[in-house]
Amino acid sequence: MTNHSALPTPSALIDEKKMSCNIDRMQRRIAELGPRFRPHVKTSKCLEVVQRQLAAGAQGITVSTLKEAENFFAAGIDDILYAVCLAPNKIEQAASLIDRGCRLTVVVDSAAAAGMISARKTPLGKTFRTMIEVDTDGHRSGIRPQSEELLEIGKILAGGIAELAGVMTHAGSSYDVDTLEALQEIAEQERRLCVLAAERLRGAGYDCPEVSIGSTPTALSARSLEGVTEVRAGVYVFFDLVMKNVGVCGIDDIALSVATTVIGHQPEKGWAIVDAGWMAMSRDRGTQKQKKDYGYGAVCDISGAVIPGFMLASANQEHGILAAENGIAAQDIARIFPIGTQLRILPNHACATGAQFPEYRTINNDGSTAVWERFHGW
């Protein structure tokens, strides 16, 4: 019965020094390659984090929901790319943001949605600044850069009331590889095909000033960003075990962890039960198909040092089951991790784990801490 720390558990901890290094690394890298950098704030949904990204040189933000746009606009951030194709039932809220002075950019990937946007102005008579989403790796949304429909959408936007701001893409398939060669190949494909889409639109006589690309793995792997005006990335701010497996960070770069306390044991099975279950870690099992499966997370001592050989093997809502990675029951588990022991668990996916918490607690090298609120919902 040791370590009766007053730290409430489970808690989402941010190691501020690691986060700062991650922010500086990305910002420096993109600055060297030329484009502007527009962080995706869906990872943190936290003003204090985003302020640090902007202070490091980021220009504008990327959001995944209009709630993110509303909250960050209310905090004074007015250059916002809403990087999910606009649904008809969100157009009024988008218009309202624009009318209140937000430089909001919306995204479409179909003639139907382009028609919806180009046929109208906002209540105050402003136009929708619009990007066309391009599919550069087949993993999700977007239209093919070589397609006729790309030019059709360009024509609808250019011929209507909307402002065609450019093209954007997200090479999400970069999460599925784990060698530098493969990452560089996807990064180059992302760049090349998005630039191709812009050039086809320009060739057809449409303005297409912006070429916006990005994902954390491709942003950190691209050798050239020629023709690209803007890069987006989100999870790099914290990193996580999926990114470690992809190969773009080390396990010691991961700035987000979940503090937890040992509450029981099953010695015959070699289990320590902790108070971080899937409600704390999220149900994300992103490392399951990767080269190293961390279960629900990697185990560290409360100072953040990795404890090799153990993982959060399983999880119920408020119970995590900590066990040996090799599946052999550590029958002295209660001696290794007595009840009350506090630990940190590194998450598979920082975007999913952070979302389980109403706030982050920061941990600094000088021992100081702070509580930073985050929001969720739509």
Add this chain to the structure above:
Amino acid sequence: MTNHSALPTPSALIDEKKMSCNIDRMQRRIAELGPRFRPHVKTSKCLEVVQRQLAAGAQGITVSTLKEAENFFAAGIDDILYAVCLAPNKIEQAASLIDRGCRLTVVVDSAAAAGMISARKTPLGKTFRTMIEVDTDGHRSGIRPQSEELLEIGKILAGGIAELAGVMTHAGSSYDVDTLEALQEIAEQERRLCVLAAERLRGAGYDCPEVSIGSTPTALSARSLEGVTEVRAGVYVFFDLVMKNVGVCGIDDIALSVATTVIGHQPEKGWAIVDAGWMAMSRDRGTQKQKKDYGYGAVCDISGAVIPGFMLASANQEHGILAAENGIAAQDIARIFPIGTQLRILPNHACATGAQFPEYRTINNDGSTAVWERFHGW
């Protein structure tokens, strides 16, 4: 471009009539078998839902976090079982709840934790009402009903300051089966072994008034609850696809769904892209290992009627990929589900999906709706 509904998406919808039927079914069943019923509120974390469970006859509530205890106690519910073994860093908050008048019951499953609790009173001199968690199916926490340690813990609690309130168990392995015979067998094992633990404690001379058992599948399958004083269950209030696969509800009994809007297509792949990704559905893939895998959810029209043959096959943070269950690309997907179409997605796991939302929207047969807040965090 049809169905420009004003319903914001994604939203967590509660079909109130279905929820009422689920509440009544469980309450009636347990009343017939004899014990009291103490619903687990970790599923909804919503006062309006819990008030309906209590109005139907439930006696007290079960919680998975002290935040749930605090919030429901603040709303006037004072009989609360905190069904996760108490961590040392939570003892002060538990004591504070007791001192403020909450009839809080805490749980231990080790001599170490029993010693911690039995050695102290609350600041106002009250004792900790304590249950011993018993492991009746090997799936997680608890001590074996046949073990010497059970009596040791009984002795520590009876010999110290704490009040031994009884024994409790949760047969979580009932989620892993899907026949009535197997469910009845696990239910009987849960009952028999928890009663055995109580009888061994009583035989050793310790008071053990309560025998508390339960999970949704066993509560709905048990043929006898002899010796049991109290049953607990949570997910039955909404049900979900995992419970449908287990066999304790029909798909039409599921009261929770996520409203979503179609935002794009990849016709060659037969994909409709919707605005409910894993941030809305959660990352829970509970049906993955069951007899029918629903991906990230089953697809219904906006009135709640199941659309056979389609599922939410994949999910990114704010993008869901809706596709045919049989894997054959429906190339007319944009005609079947035009942009703007609103749908409901039934979740794998209601506890996980609900937790992604700050509020529920209720849908009633008479067309009326309401917004019910829910909370998250610790």
